[in-house]
Amino acid sequence: MSAPRAVRHPRFKLLALLAVFVLPLLVAWVMVAWRIGIPEQRTAHGELVPDIPALAEWPLAEPHAPLEGGDWVLAFDCAGSCEALADQWWRLHRALGSEAHRVSRLRIGGDSQALPGEVVARWSTPPGWRRPDQLWVLDPRGEAVLGYSAGVEPRDVLDDINKLLRMNPESSVKSARQVAQQ
Known part of the structure; x- marks a missing residue:
């Protein structure tokens, strides 16, 4: 068998x-x-900026209280063509669509009036880490996450901000705070 x-x-x-x-x-x-088959590409277009202090420690002449609402902050130093930069970052803010309420803009410098949704401040003393026309993305705690040098493509910044917002969903604490204020 x-x-x-x-x-x-x-x-x-x-x-x-x-x-x-x-x-x-x-x-x-x-x-x-x-190291076979591991991608070498970057996912962020900006540079990590761990040496930049929190927004509360920036030497700004004007108070930045309007930015302390728990939003992500798009802060840019306006040294050269300020009106063009302010308009460029305003358009980027509008391109965020339904996520635009989660991002605030802080323009440092410039003589023109603030665009809608923008806070204007000035350096009391320019810090050593400042670079003219630089852009920073700050998290809701005011910590600098990414930095961009002058001449960065707005599309690259938009990609990075969309990734950050997607990876960090809106907190329920902020939603509860908004309901309490109404």
Whole structure:
């Protein structure tokens, strides 16, 4: 009598089962050890700026109380063509669409009047980390997250802000605070 087929090749089944679980681990180890197949691309267009102090510590002449509402802040130093920069970042703010209420704009410098939704301030003493026409994205706590040098493409900034807003959904604490104010 011959053995039933189910018991005939138990080693093959065991090896196949081990391969299903061990092969992905082996492939992952090879990718990490020899840097094969790991993407080298960046996901953010701006530079991380851990050396920049929180917004509350910035040497601004005017108070920045209107920005302390728990919003993300798009702060830019207006040194050169201030009207063009203010308009450019206003348009970017409008391009955020339904997420625009989560972002505030802070313009530092310039002689023109504030655009809608913009707070204007001036440096009391320009800090050493300041660069003319630079742009910073600050989180709701006022910590600088990303910095952009002069001449950055607004589309790149918009991509980064959309990613940040998508990865950090609106908090229920802020929603409760808005309901309490109404």
